Amino acid sequence: MTRDAEAPDTVCPVARSLDIVGxxxxxxxxxxxxMGATRFEEIQIQTKATPQMLAARLKSLEASGMIERHPYSEKPLRHEYRLTDKGWAFYPVIYALRKWGEIWSKDESEEVAVRFVHRECGHDVGLGTVCPGCGVQVERKDLEASMSDQFAAERAERRAVFKRK
Structure with a gap:
């Protein structure tokens, strides 16, 4: 399903994918x-999206089958959002953007923003998708993430600024 719920005008899978996540x-x-955020406010804080923009993106992702809404409060009715299998299948794209950004979009003095350690053997996988310690192809579910102090502080500051508003 495309963002506008129209029939796709191309058979190109890249163009069709961009209709959903572009x-x-x-x-x-x-x-x-x-990364584990499930509630509207936390997603808004960390993306810096306006409420209207975020609501539109969540609605579109739900319509395309990338996420599901689940109620966590009845009064008032509030939902949390979770990736579906289709949404999780997009994770390698996020991981690839992370790798590209770590190599090409940062100053050499900056730390790696998020480190991933292979849960099974304890080795840092670096920017790859194969554990250098045991040679296993890893997926997100196989990895323990830890943020650099700088990235954790940046995220905490966003929360603090949001709370002061």
């Missing part, structure tokens, strides 16, 4: 969901 906000929403 903007900054959507990719950042998926990043947050893959």
């Amino acid at each position: 903007d900054r906000w959507t990719v950042l929403v998926i990043r947050e969901l893959s």
